[in-house]
Amino acid sequence: MTERLLDDFFTTPKPVKTKQTESSSSPKKKEPLETRHAAFQSVAPKELPTSYFVSATYDGRKASACIKLYEPESQKIYFWYDTTGHKPYCLTNLPPSELKKISRLTSHPGFDHFEPVEKYDPLFDRQITITKIVAKDPSSIGGPFRGHIRDIIPDEYPKIAGLEQEVKVWEAAIKYYQSYIYDRDLAPGMIYKIENNKLIRVKHEPSEKMIRKIHKIFQDEPKESQQYIERWARLLEYPAPKFRRLALDIEVSSPIPTRVPDPAEAAYQVVCVSLIGSDGKKRVLLLKREGIEEGDEKLPSDVSVEYFDSEKKLLLAIFEAISEYPFVLTFNGDDFDFPYLTKRAQNLGLSIDKNPIEVRRGRRTCLLKNGVHIDLYKFFFNRSIQIYAFGRRYTDMTLGDVGKALLGITKLELAKPLSELTYTKLARYCLRDSEITLKLTTFDDDLVMKLILALTRISSMPMEDVSRQGVSRWIRNFLHHEHRRQNTLIPNAEDILASKGATVTKAVIKGKKYKGAIVVDPVPGVHFNVKVMDFASLYPSIIKVHNLGYQSIRCPHKECVDNKVPETPHWICTKRKALESLLIGSLRDLRVKWYKPRSKDKSLPREVRSWYNVIQSALKVILNASYGVFGAATFDLYCPPVAEATAAIGRHAITETIKKAQGLGIEIIYGDTDSIFLKGVSQDQIDALVKWSEKELGMRLEVDKVYRYAVFSSRKKNYLGVFLDGNVEVKGLTGKKRHIPLFIKKAFEQMEKRLSQVKSPAEFEETKREIKKIVRDRHSRLKRREWGDRPDKLAFHVVLGKPISHYKKTTPQHVKAAKELKKRGYELKAGDLISFVKVMKEPHVKPLQLASNSEIDVGKYVSYLQSTFDQVLDALGLDFNEIIGLTKLERFM
DNA sequence: GCGGACTGCTTACCT
DNA sequence: ACAGGTAAGCAGTCCGCG
Secondary structure, eight states, rough: HHHHHHHHHHOOOOOOOSSOOOOOOSOOOOOOOOSSSOOOSSSOOSSSEEEEEEEEEETTTEEEEEEEEETEEEETTEEEEESSSSOOOEEEEHHHHHTTHHHHTTTOTTTTEEEEEEEEETTTTTTEEEEEEESSSHHHHHSSOOOOOHHHHHHHHHHHTTTOOOOOOESOSSSSHHHHHHHOOOOTSEEEEEETTTEEEEEHHHHHHHHHHHHTTTTTTTTHHHHHHHHHHHHHHSSSOOOOEEEEEEEESSTTSSSSSOOOOOOOOOOEEEEEEEOOOHHHHHEOOOOOOSSSSOOOEEEEEEEEHHHHHHHHHHHHHHHSSSEEEEESSSIIIIIHHHHHHHHTTOGGGOOSEEEEEEESHHHHHSSSEHHHHHHHHOOOOIIITTTTOOOSSSHHHHHHHHHHOOOOOOOSOOOGGGGHHHHHHHHHHHHHHHHHHHHHHHHHHHHHHHHHHTOOOOOOHHHOHHHHHHHHHHHHHHHHHHHOOOOOHHHHHHHOOOOOOOOSSTTTTSSSOOOOOOOEEEEEEEEEEEEOOOOHHHHTTTEEEETTTTTTTTGTTTTTTTTSOOBBBBOOOHHHHHHHHHHHHIIIIIHHHHOOOTTSSSHHHHHHHHHHHHHHHHHHHTTTTOOOOTTTTTOOOHHHHHHHHHHHHHHHHHHHHHTTOOOOEETTTTEEEEEEOOHHHHHHHHHHIIIOOOEEEEEEEEEEEEEEOOOOTTTTEEESSEEEEEEEEEGTTTTTOHHHHHHHHHHHOOOOHOOOOGGGHHHHHHHHHHHHHHHHHHTTOOOSSSGGGGGGEEEEOSSGOOSOOOOOOOHHHHHHHHHOOOOOOOOOOEEEEBBSSSEEEGGGGGGGGBBBOOOHHHHHHHHHHHHHHHTTTTOOOOOOOOOOOGGGO
């Protein structure tokens, strides 16, 4: 592949061929596209050039599926309505002859017709003939209440026929537009065009070239796996467009500054709105109010400030602005900005037809009929995204914290209640929030937009849904898609559970369903020259190599029962591959052997690497959850034995590896789940172990990290490692946990700094002396009560895990502090961070806001300092009490 | 009536 | 609405103690 080709590939995606080339290649005159940005007329013309499939919905008025296409040249969204006559349906085991007897069914206004269909039944490994019940609209199949077609069948049939046959209904809870996507094998996030009113997938030659290259890399894989790898690669190779978007934030005046106005009432004025576009447009719309001064500060010159003498006009201007952008970004717009705006518009008597945007309110969402609304709060709140895509860099799910952590931009402080601010102060405050919101999607080359797009492609979901829902939905949907593609019946959760049963192993932790991973007891002390080896995505590898899936575990074949999972009575199918194994396995292969290495390959152009990096982190997020979902009862393909078998094989893999390593004369000083820590190991020993693992376990074992030295106490999941370059990695030690007082954390950081300089065992003595000094110093500062004018640095910061009233069994300290704050009018909810200090008087805690220096219980802080440092001092052979000058006798007094 | 041993709850972390 | 395993601190309970 030449540089030039790569350039082609990434700068201007130029699709060249279409899948179905029914039309002649003679140049066709294209109708000029509407260039004015307005959402009113966005029904796609009969011919539409290459556009991105960004979303899908069901249109009730047209009674058909509707696809939202983003055309990157005009930067507009167009609608395409289904032309194939596809209809909603569910499946049942009753034949049409029996179904006809159910009059409530045949007389249901939404009922259309019956159709016998052949499907593969994955639980019993056989072909079956069942009945498709086709409806006129999705809500006739099922909905939030009973009385729909899917309920009528099991409710009515037994009355008619007795109970001799079990009545089953399948696939009745799948969203209609998802069903449409699966049945037509559409690819959300990919490029399509409209020709003669038909939706046609567009092929892209540079991607095809890459796919040929990928073929070569994976040529030794089984044919079946290669097909999956190719299909994924086809989705993931094609680059992302520029998304034209608008960030929006509103401010509402409220008589009580500590209380967030309720959008269900929308009782107060919308006083300010900031709108920042990806095109560089920055606007602030302000409501003129009595007694508010302009203020003397200046706003940046590129900001257009507009005053409105009526709130109605202000709202109309907002709606107008929103309608000009295909993508709209908010931070919590689902639960605040949009519900507030729409309710407020209603309160002010703005009629719907005057409102140029149509907001569709769901139970917990607000979607735009003509555009795509992405609520970044939901996206960043997603735990998998937080941990695996952003490496836990932010902890608080607030705009302020996420912005600070990822962008280094902080929210502006409010000196006065919002309603009393000058216009410019208010404008600046509001503007900053929109700025952070937009930048959260532009930093690192539009990383977040690309990530959402990549996940859209993997999961076959609309962008709105993928950015709001969790990883288990993403995984479920690509599995569902594959079921439909293979004409395999999607089983009901209760049938999977009934035929595969529950778990058999005993968890270490009370209340857990099955036994999980192994943690090896660490060898305490300081160890020089430590190499850490691990299995490249252990659990996905196991799922792949051992053919795990709900249909293959405890399969119905007698011949397979000898293919046992270690430590369990479970067996795995030897005759047929499970869908999960193929899909998850191929994603793993692509990440490990293609996207991860290429994201680091400096010989590739920056944009290419950046895109590959997006893909590899999207895959990481999905792969990391791909085992856990099978053990989660809320997952639609929940199958506890699959999760249990995966963990059991993992335990087997690591214990066998440790045995082998010891056989090779290697000293193992620690291990956790998929990793082993080897001391003073030779390259030959490593090579031997890698080779053994490949041959005996079928899994790639690799050196992940090399430490100059590592420090272990006797505690598991607690260590400190110093890399060859002097960087320090701290795992699990109290000294780096986020809730501990800064006063203690600072001392710990000083110690880290010292440890990073140690190059050899001989240098340790000097460092030990300095560490002693750090501890002594902190201790005496505590004793002398030197920590500043206020006890800020002594505050613990603990998250309120649930609403205060839900703590019934015990009252932890942070809840005591929270209750105290609540008494004083603070509004506290689950997820809020409580800061408190330890004081002498009952109940020994006080919220930081109410505490003063004189009441601090120094003794408590000394013990906390001790327990924090003990985790390292143990290993260095030092004793806290000795350091602070207590004699052995004094310690007993 | 009090204190130590114990269990359970809660949070933060590791893989 | 991915999983289980570990550490730590505190709350609450039980039991023995003339």
